[in-house]
Amino acid sequence: MYDLNDKVVVITGGSNGIGAVVTDHFLAEGAKHVRILDVDEKSGLSLQASLNEKYGDNKVKFAKCDVTDQDQLFGALVDAKEENEYIDVLINNAGIPDESTLGLVRKQIEINYLATVFGTLKGIELMRTDKGGRGGAIINISSIAGLAPICPPLFIYSSNKKAVLQFSTCIGKDTCANTGVRVIGLSYGVTDTPILGTMNTFERAFDDRVKAIVNSVPIQSAEDAARGTVEVFKNAASASIWVVHRSLPAQEVTPIFEKADQEIIKILTE
Numbered sequence: 001m002y003d004l005n006d007k008v009v010v011i012t013g014g015s016n017g018i019g020a021v022v023t024d025h026f027l028a029e030g031a032k033h034v035r036i037l038d039v040d041e042k043s044g045l046s047l048q049a050s051l052n053e054k055y056g057d058n059k060v061k062f063a064k065c066d067v068t069d070q071d072q073l074f075g076a077l078v079d080a081k082e083e084n085e086y087i088d089v090l091i092n093n094a095g096i097p098d099e100s101t102l103g104l105v106r107k108q109i110e111i112n113y114l115a116t117v118f119g120t121l122k123g124i125e126l127m128r129t130d131k132g133g134r135g136g137a138i139i140n141i142s143s144i145a146g147l148a149p150i151c152p153p154l155f156i157y158s159s160n161k162k163a164v165l166q167f168s169t170c171i172g173k174d175t176c177a178n179t180g181v182r183v184i185g186l187s188y189g190v191t192d193t194p195i196l197g198t199m200n201t202f203e204r205a206f207d208d209r210v211k212a213i214v215n216s217v218p219i220q221s222a223e224d225a226a227r228g229t230v231e232v233f234k235n236a237a238s239a240s241i242w243v244v245h246r247s248l249p250a251q252e253v254t255p256i257f258e259k260a261d262q263e264i265i266k267i268l269t270e
């Protein structure tokens with residue numbers, strides 16, 4: 001069981017939605033500082049002001065950062081470490097589901113997958129115990145659309161989110177022993193945030209199907225998602241996969257994936 005007491009946390013996409021509420025919950029659990037990296041400066045600065053009033057000066061600092069710009073992302077992570085001595089937790093949370101144009105398809109892959117990969121690689125470098133860090137946890141945010149093909153019309157979003165889980169389990173398995181950094185995949189279920197209004201498909205004719213799928217499951221609050229994120233931080237082993245949905249406690253699904261992997265490995269090796 002891990003605890004958040006005195007931890008330095010960095011979260012991407014923390015100005016709004018689930019990330020903003022995760023920031024609040026992590027501070028309530030005793031985190032020393034949360035650095036929010038986001039493109040939305042107005043909401044980020046307003047959240048910084050309200051949470052510093054609630055928890056004390058310099059508990060939260062917003063830094064404008066487009067995670068698709070590697071120099072900005074790496075620079076912001078280095079700044080967070082230099083200003084706080086350590087980074088203990090990184091949550092690669094920024095994400096968009098809109099894939100209605102070729103430009104947005106590219107942007108989505110850059111935000112949802114590439115920024116998660118590069119954030120994780122830089123995060124490990126800055127946190128690893130064998131290079132002066134004190135270890136920690138990287139939580140990569142996926143979706144139930146990445147757990148199973150429940151929303152095929154969002155084919156870019158689904159494949160990005162599946163890739164996030166595959167990347168997190170592969171890197172989490174092999175690096176943690178040397179680095180002391182856990183890498184965890186976390187899928188949220190449908191959660192009441194502004195993102196739900198931007199689920200636009202490439203084949204626009206499928207937009208209504210996506211709406212019907214989203215409306216067919218119970219929608220949890222951002223508070224539910226944040227509470228589950230705290231549970232995952234406290235309990236997850238490196239390379240594990242978790243789901244937080246339907247306002248339920250966080251649930252580990254790693255054994256289900258491992259069972260399927262074993263079946264495939266049997267076919268590949270027999």
Ligand SMILES: NC(=O)c1ccc[n+]([C@@H]2O[C@H](COP(=O)([O-])OP(=O)(O)OC[C@H]3O[C@@H](n4cnc5c(N)ncnc54)[C@H](O)[C@@H]3O)[C@@H](O)[C@H]2O)c1
Pocket residue numbers: 012013014015016017018019037038039040065066067068093094095096097111141142143144187188189190191192193194195196
């Ligand atoms: N809400 C849901 O139903 C749901 C379900 C499953 C997974 N998720 C995932 O949870 C995460 C958070 O989603 P949310 O619902 O809070 O969405 P949201 O739209 O409320 O918040 C996303 C945040 O990411 C920021 N962002 C967008 N592009 C960025 C960029 N290039 N650089 C930095 N920041 C950027 C936005 O400004 C915003 O603050 C996402 O990865 C999303 O895919 C959400």
